[in-house]
Amino acid sequence: xxxxxxxxxxxxVPQSTIHLLLGxxxxxxxxxxxxxxxxxxxxxxxxxxxxxxxxxxxxxxxEADEATFDKRDISEVPHLRHLxxxxxxxxxxxxxxxxxxxxKPHTLVLGKLSPKLTRTRAPGPGxxxxxxxxxxxxxxxxxxxxxxxTDSAKSYxxxxxxxxxDRVVHCKKRIKVxxxxxxxxxxxxxxxxxxxxxxxxxxxxxxxxxIVDRAWRFLKDxxxxxxxxxxxxxxxxxxxxxxQYDYWMKNSDLWLxxxxxxxxxxxxxxxxxx
Numbered sequence: 487x488x489x490x491x492x493x494x495x496x497x498x499v500p501q502s503t504i505h506l507l508l509g510x511x512x513x514x515x516x517x518x519x520x521x522x523x524x525x526x527x528x529x530x531x532x533x534x535x536x537x538x539x540x541x542x543x544x545x546x547x548x549e550a551d552e553a554t555f556d557k558r559d560i561s562e563v564p565h566l567r568h569l570x571x572x573x574x575x576x577x578x579x580x581x582x583x584x585x586x587x588x589x590k591p592h593t594l595v596l597g598k599l600s601p602k603l604t605r606t607r608a609p610g611p612g613x614x615x616x617x618x619x620x621x622x623x624x625x626x627x628x629x630x631x632x633x634x635x636t637d638s639a640k641s642y643x644x645x646x647x648x649x650x651x652d653r654v655v656h657c658k659k660r661i662k663v664x665x666x667x668x669x670x671x672x673x674x675x676x677x678x679x680x681x682x683x684x685x686x687x688x689x690x691x692x693x694x695x696x697i698v699d700r701a702w703r704f705l706k707d708x709x710x711x712x713x714x715x716x717x718x719x720x721x722x723x724x725x726x727x728x729x730q731y732d733y734w735m736k737n738s739d740l741w742l743x744x745x746x747x748x749x750x751x752x753x754x755x756x757x758x759x760x
Contacts, residue, residue, distance in 0.1 A: 491518055496740045498708070520724075525751055527727035530734070537595055539587050540630045545650070545682070546691055547588040547696040549635045550642065552599065552614045555726065556580040557661075557710060558717040566718065575603040579611035580717035582726065583622060586698050592734045594701055596726070597622050601698070613639035620644055633680065633691050639755045643757070650680050704736070705729040 494504045495518065505512045540546040560566040561576040570576055581601045587593040599618055601611035619641045627634065629648035636642040638655050645651075653681065659670045675694040682689055708729040715721045735743045 489519070492522075492744065493513065493741065495519065495522065496744060507740045523721075523724040523728040525747060526731040527748075529747055530727045530731050532633065534595055537593050537626070538630075539585075539593060539626060540632055542629065542631055542648070545631045545633055547691060548585060548712065549588065549695045550585045551637060551695050551698045551702070552581055552583045553702040553706075554579055554581045554610055554751060555706065556711050556715075556717040556722065560603075560718075572603075574605050577604045577606055577608060578717050579604070580722060581611050581614075583614055583618070584698050585622070585626065585702060585703060588697050591701075591736055594730060594733055595626065596730055598723070613637075614641050616635045616641040616644065623649075633689065635691075635693055635695055637695060650683070650689070652678055652691065653678070654693050654695070701733060704733050707734055 487510065489509060491510060491514070494507065495515075499507075501512065501515045501519065504510070504515050518664060539548055552674065557580070558578045560569060560578045561575050566578070569578070579601050581599040583597045584601055585593075585595045585597075596619045597618075598613060601615070604611060611679055623644065623646055627649055628646050631648050631651045633652055634642070635654075638653050638657075641652065642651065654676060656672050658672055660667055661670055662668075675692060675696065678691055678693045680689045681687075681692065705726065707720075709715075709725055711722075715725060732740070
């Protein structure tokens with residue numbers, strides 16, 4: 487029964503459907519979902535520290551971006567009210583930064599951000615702040631010979647050794663043509679030529695953030711927001727890490743990967759049996 491339950495869960499069958507198909511109590515289905523998320527979260531947070539971008543010898547393409555997953559009014563949450571500085575700024579946002587090397591899904595690295603609280607009608611928390619981006623970039627990108635592709639947020643303009651910055655403008659632009667102003671469509675992809683620092687060689691790359699944008703879509707499709715999964719909760723973080731594990735293993739057999747994951751967890755619990 488547990489094997490069938492696990493197989494259906496890996497196939498992304500809704501919990502309500504699993505409950506009807508197997509005749510299992512919904513609490514058992516929810517319990518397995520929670521345990522899988524926690525198991526994957528522990529694995530991802532451990533393996534993420536080992537990810538290295540490039541080989542510091544040849545230039546590689548890396549994309550970076552930030553995404554928002556949920557928002558929450560903390561004025562009605564007693565244990566979060568102390569975070570409110572201004573009476574009207576009561577909205578907390580769940581915002582994460584993501585970095586990925588093109589062609590290697592298993593290099594997706596996520597970092598939780600701490601955006602400022604906003605007003606109720608604010609459209610979003612804004613782009614990543616420069617201090618947060620500097621902390622993340624200095625840890626994993628400096629001196630790695632990386633061509634960094636981002637959007638036009640000012641925070642990404644930070645100069646770092648061993649990093650060539652490339653950006654695209656995700657908005658319409660007003661230009662003057664023959665004395666007449668015209669609006670041009672946004673360019674999400676563009677061919678760009680860069681000069682390699684310290685040499686006379688040139689590097690031609692395709693700018694854009696298509697890969698990381700698809701990664702955000704992949705994660706959001708697997709992230710179910712409900713009354714128990716809100717911004718700032720451990721449940722949301724665990725589910726996001728679980729979705730990140732799915733992205734890492736999207737070209738692998740999830741059934742075998744989950745078996746290996748469970749085996750490693752059992753070795754820690756029962757080392758004498760191994």
